[in-house]
Amino acid sequence: QVQLVESGGGLVQAGGSLRLSCAASGRTFSSNAMGWFRQAPGKEREFVATINWSGGRTSYADSVKGRFTVSRDNAKNTVYLQMNSLKPEDTAVYCCAAARAAVAGSRRLDYVYWGQGTQVTVSS
Secondary structure, rough: OEEEEEEEEOOEOOOEEEEEEEEEOOOOOOOOOOOEEEEOOOOOOEEEEEEEOOOOOOOOOOOOOOOOOEEEEEEOOOEEEEEEEOOHHHOEEEEEEEOOOOOOOHHHHHHEEEEOOEEEEEEE
């Protein structure tokens, strides 16, 4: 059974940092792109970042560019999202996802496995 489990969320003040982790089990995703998405209350799920199979290519939503960094450790089957300079508008449930292909973009349809998410709350 394939599982993606996120951790590292919590409550932080504006300007603070958090590091999210997404641990995969049930199969290896070293040949697949991985992504992070978020969903705030009353809003649709939106793309945050993606990383290709090797970690050599990343892409970010404009709203997080320069503040967030996605990385991966294929030996640990884990993906990370380092979030710095957090803003109240970053408050959301953050989910990781595994794509079908080695490279993926911002479309939710590109991703086939999803985690349950971890709550990130940024206070002003």
